[in-house]
Amino acid sequence: MKRNWILGGAVVAILAGCGLVPPIPVSDPLQLNGKPVTLSLAEGALSSQSAMSGAVNASVGDVLKDVTIPFTPGSFKVCYDFTVEGTFSGPSGSVKLSNIELDLTVNDGTNGPASFQASASEVTMTSAGGKYTGSGKGLCGNASDVAKVIAVLKNAPEPNSVTGTFSLETDATLPPGTTLKITFENGQGEIKL
Secondary structure (H helix, E strand, O other): OHHHHHHHHHHHHHHHHOOOOOOEEEEOOOOOOOOEEEEEEOOOOOOOOEEEEEEEEEEEOOOOOOOOOOOOOOEEEEEEEEEEEEEOOOOOOEEEEEEEEEEEEEEOOOOOOEEEEEEEOOEEEEEEOOEEEEEEEEEEEEEOOHHHHHHHHHOOOOOEEEEEEEEEEEOOOOOOOOEEEEEEEEEEEEEEO
């Protein structure tokens, strides 16, 4: 019996390696959809490249509790889209956002911590009625320790904490006190064996 189990495991591993075992999709894996983050100017950031950052602090349940994962996966990728808005007296027309990064740690006090580092392409904010808005796609990153992330999001205790930093730079000098509101949406995860 043990030999059959080992043989079956080897077959699944070979099929996964050949891409014949489909990835396991997970909707909103860190339960960030709809969660806002407020970004503020970094200290002394009044140059032509204004740096902004904000704290992410949320909780997530055991979203993988009912997901069957036969073996330790090879990767766990997480992607979110986001909207960004702000009201400030900036340059007319548009403001470009670059170096968009999200550094997150998930923890439940027992199985973690484990981290994700994600990045996104440039986003252009346009102005209308004194308000700047924009949207970003594909803020994606992989778990640094897949086994730990799976353990945190699959096993008790819950809720788990999601903490970290969202940061970016602008191509314009922004006035002191400027803030931007980021809201996560369309979160998708993909676990590959």
